[in-house]
Amino acid sequence: MIETDLWWLVPLILALMIGLICPATGSLLITQRRILLANLMAHSVLPGLVLALALELDPTIGGLISGLLGALLAERLNQGFQGREEGAMNTVLAGFMALGVLLVPLLQARVDLETLLFGDPLAASGADLIRTGIAATALVLLLISSYSDLVFLGVDPDGAVAAKRPVTRIRFITIVTTALVVISAISAVGIILVIGLLCAPVLVHVERSLSLRQLMLRSAFTGVLLCSSGMVVAIWADLPPGPIIGVLCMLLLIFRQLTGIGSR
16 A cells, blocks of 8 residues: 555656756756757667667667767767757757667567657656666766866866866766766656756756856756656646656746846
8 A cells, every 4th residue: 555655756756866967967068058969869869779678678778878879979070060060960869860760660679659759757667766876976976076177168168178178088978977867867758858857947047157066056956846846747637747847848948038037
């Protein structure tokens, strides 16, 4: 009886953890003007997930490898398309997404594309919590080891290079951390909607935050509110939580724009 009554506990904890780490990671990417990379990675994980599921392997590993390959490919192509990086990155995004969809019939994989695209935190398990915990740990370690350099990169990336800071290494570690966060968030909000949690909570606070630390804390608090609200509405209305959280992210930006809250 107790287990039946507490069926919502694991999904709620997962949603709260995702609400914390997605906006915190988004703060790093937005201040470094690299948020499109997160969108690319969110879509690039699909081929790896499908391939891993078809081979009966851990989908987390497949998605992580695929997401990293997509990000590294985009970084490499950007060097040949200076000034047109967004076009190259969007092309890689579309290519990986299309490859993932093609692999489903080619491998005859049993994949619930709707769940992958839009998430289903109500079906979360202990393994999902472990993955999210690993992503959160990676993010904390990145902040502890490289906080000053992350601030430097956000304020003056060219200056960070000129000062011979380990820019390449930090960006690679940030890519790996972002991939872990995206993978962990898929079970809650899916591939399509994870970008909303990475962006919306950050955008409403970025103009009035005086430091990266403050921005991350404010954004994480807002992300927790969005995810917890989405879960409550989903349970009350018997609707999928992922899309509700995505809609709430959009409504938050609209509300901020109409009211001017968060602007200077």
